[in-house]
Amino acid sequence: MSTPEQSPLGKSVAYAGTYDPGLLFPIPRAAKRAELGLGDELPFIGVDVWNAYELSWLDARGKPRVALAEFRVPAESPNLIESKSFKLYLNSFNQTRVHDTDELRTKLSHDLSLAAGAPVSVVLSTPTSPQSAIIENLAGEVIDDLPIEFTRYGPPDASLLYSNPDAVVEETLVSHLLKSNCPVTGQPDWASLQIHYVGPRLGRDGLLRYLVSYREHAEFHEQCVERIFLDLQKQCEPTRLSVYARYTRRGGLDINPFRCTPGWMMPGNTRTSRQ
Template identity: 65%
Template sequence: MSSLNDNTATGSVLGQSVAYADRYDPGLLFPIPRAPNRAALGIGETLPFHGVDVWNAYELSWLDPRGKPEVAIAEFRVPANSPAIIESKSFKLYLNSFNRERLQDAAALRAHLVCDLSAASGADVGVVLTVPERFANASIGEPDGESIDAQALDFDDYGPPDADLLRRSDEATDVCESLVSNLLKSNCPVTGQPDWASVQIRYEGARIDRAGLLRYLVSFREHAEFHEHCVERIFMDLMRRCAPTALSVYARYTRRGGLDINPWRSTLPGNPANLRGARQ
């Protein structure tokens, strides 16, 4: 497993052609420290938010003791206060290293996942496995809230993200509302591949100007940053520009290579629901 002291995205397997491991190998996991990106946003050791990164893995398989393949869907919850994120391609390679590994049962697999991912991220990672007998219970739904995407606006700013677009409405009355946009897009900072997401913004306080909010979200369109850091940038910009009394930002990114990443940051403690969206 890579050291946190010298890990950068450019030193990972991201964007490189690599061979898939044919046996279980936790050393494939590549942690990337959160601190440098947070420092650029003015975030220190004491975090201004609670949060979690919810990952879903749809391509997970291993062998039973007799060599028969087994499959499951996995949910991982990485605390936002963990020292590191796990680079997504290394995560995929790690999960695929179980493909020819014989394990006693799903509980044995989960034990490996909890141990390895917690060690890589530096915090206790929650792992839930859904076996085929429970696949039918899975449901699809969209983030709760009022869409801001139908506004008739002209756009010509696609990056970098412009926090000056955010402002309070002229209305004097405070509100408690949930706003949703399906138009968030950013790019992988290493490969340049597009990352697509729906984002939910729940807040209390002075009403946020919706035209400015939508323009701000669209200004991420050519921005290169990891999912987790995009959400933290949105959270920090909203807090600084609009000063809500309570705020939660939850982005549901579409999957790539069988994995989706869904960061949640909030002024309030909690654990968000993990409802798969139609695009996921």
């Protein structure tokens, strides 16, 4: 475990020919969380939902098999898993014989749990399963068409957020305008964001300006979502809050972090049209 700069990101690497769990590169969450003023007691619970679309291996007879995979990494795990290392690890199965899908699931869960430092669940499905073809919109009211001017594109500016304490509501808001950048390569990361809350009504113009202020910000997906959650909690004081980002795919993987106040259920796996 070390810093993002020491990960495979942005580097030319050879693909492993056979199974190699040593390719996984964990990154401790603690340093970034300390920047946000967080300690051991987290004000949220949550999960990072990963989807893999390029998983293949050889069965006991050497016949290639493929599957779609869903991985759930708990937010309380001490480490996140760097995405390029995740891709390299999954591709190390390409020429590896595995007896059956139960053995494959066991290997995946064991290796990823070891890297994350907490239990990681794994669900495998076939490309022809009904669920694999379902495309849905994130539930909520889209705020992207507000006729407002934008002048701030980074760093994230929490002062743009405000709420009306005289109007307490429960609502779900959605924006497709979230963009941040990889902190190592500078490549853009695109996402749709769903915010569900109970509390003083959020100023929608301020919320949209705030989300656009991530446009030149460099941070991993999971860290951006935690920053958004904490800024909303501090500036607007909702009694209940969830933040769910559905990021577009890169390298056959999409990452979808979810953070919420304790007591809420973990999310489904809503695949959007951009994914």
